[in-house]
Amino acid sequence: MASTLLTDTFRHKGLRKKLIDLLRTKGITDENVLNAMNTIPRHYFFDSSFLEFAYEDKAFPIGSGQTISQPYTVAFQSELLQVEKGMRVLEVGTGSGYQASVLAEMGARVFTIERQKLLYDNLKSLNPPLSYRIRLFYGDGYAGLPAFAPFDRILITAAAPFIPIALVAQLKIGGRLVAPVGKNDIQIMTLVTKLSETEIKTETFGTFRFVPMLTDKAQDL
Ligand code: SAH
Numbered sequence: 145m146a147s148t149l150l151t152d153t154f155r156h157k158g159l160r161k162k163l164i165d166l167l168r169t170k171g172i173t174d175e176n177v178l179n180a181m182n183t184i185p186r187h188y189f190f191d192s193s194f195l196e197f198a199y200e201d202k203a204f205p206i207g208s209g210q211t212i213s214q215p216y217t218v219a220f221q222s223e224l225l226q227v228e229k230g231m232r233v234l235e236v237g238t239g240s241g242y243q244a245s246v247l248a249e250m251g252a253r254v255f256t257i258e259r260q261k262l263l264y265d266n267l268k269s270l271n272p273p274l275s276y277r278i279r280l281f282y283g284d285g286y287a288g289l290p291a292f293a294p295f296d297r298i299l300i301t302a303a304a305p306f307i308p309i310a311l312v313a314q315l316k317i318g319g320r321l322v323a324p325v326g327k328n329d330i331q332i333m334t335l336v337t338k339l340s341e342t343e344i345k346t347e348t349f350g351t352f353r354f355v356p357m358l359t360d361k362a363q364d365l
Contacts, residue, residue, distance in 0.1 A: 152185045159199035160186070166201055167219050174223040180249035181219060186212075189240040203353075208260050210355055212240040213301060217352055221299055224322045224335055224349060227252050231296035234314065236285030237357070241267050241278070243301055248277035255292050257281045259358050285357060288314045295319065302357035303331045312336065312344060324354045 164182045172178060187198035189212055197204050203211040213221075221243070227233060229251030235244050238258035247254045254277055258264040264282040281289060285300065286308045293314035300311075300323035307323060315321055315338045324331035333349040 150185075150188055152188075156185060156187055156199070163199045163201060163215055167216060170201075170216055172216070172219040172223055174219075176227070176250050177219050177222045177246070180222070180246045181215065183249050184242065184245050186215065186242060189242040189245075206240045206263070207266075208262050210239055210260070210263060212242050213354070217354075218243050218246060220333070220349075220352075221301070221322050222246055222250070224333070225297050225299055225320060227297055232292075232294075233297040233299065234289060234292075234295040234311075235299045235301060236288075236311070237301035238267055238280060239263060239301065241280075243299070244278050247299070252277065252297070254278045255281065255289055255295070257283045257285045257289065259284060286310065286359070290314060297321070298323075300324070300357065301354065303327075303354040304357045307334065307336055312338060317341065324352050329353060 160182055164178050167178065187195045190198045201215050203214045206212050227247060227250045231252050233247050233252040233254050235247065235254060235256040238244055238256040244254045244256045256278060261282060267280050288311045294316040295314055296316055296319050298311050298315055298321040304323045304325050305327045307325060311321060317338050317340060319338050321336040323334050325334045326332055330351045331354055333352050335347045335349065337345040339345055
């Protein structure tokens, strides 16, 4: 993460509490999600010159043309995922590492993949107390992490043009995969439940806006 100002003051805590109250008014009810987001200092994932934006319910640029997702989106995806302590969770699109930290705080064992080298390199400085349950990988989210499969949960945090079949294969039976699916500006939040080796159930949950899931490495330059 870019911030060098890793102090969590009463002011930050107060702003965070207000953000959590706002998420409640927007319909988030999962106390595990809300507690985790109340615990993780989102401003740690910002450049110090932009700290005042950290507790607004907005997405924000993190470099390399990418964004840290809007808090409501992080909360919505985390709630839909139904994470329980000790679960193996694969995240596609590490970005700032904030979503991964929220999942880790909820007790998940997080494996997260980032496609862009610059962002991945920044993540090596993830604050150790937050990163104890997070394993970072530089790679392609479409391929997942077959060597570490199966996963209880898979979360895609970039706009997926389709549900990658390799990821469904890496999901446990009964497992849940959450992804914003769509080829244009707007995506449909999609929950895939793996019913058996050959059957899935698909449910949709409204529209969101994510940066695209990349299919090549052009952005590495
Ligand atoms: N979860 C992040 C926000 C994600 S933004 C956070 O909490 O900050 C989407 C991220 O997905 C970007 O960092 C982008 O570089 C990454 N990404 C895009 N295509 C990818 C792919 N094919 N595999 C892995 N990561 C990808």
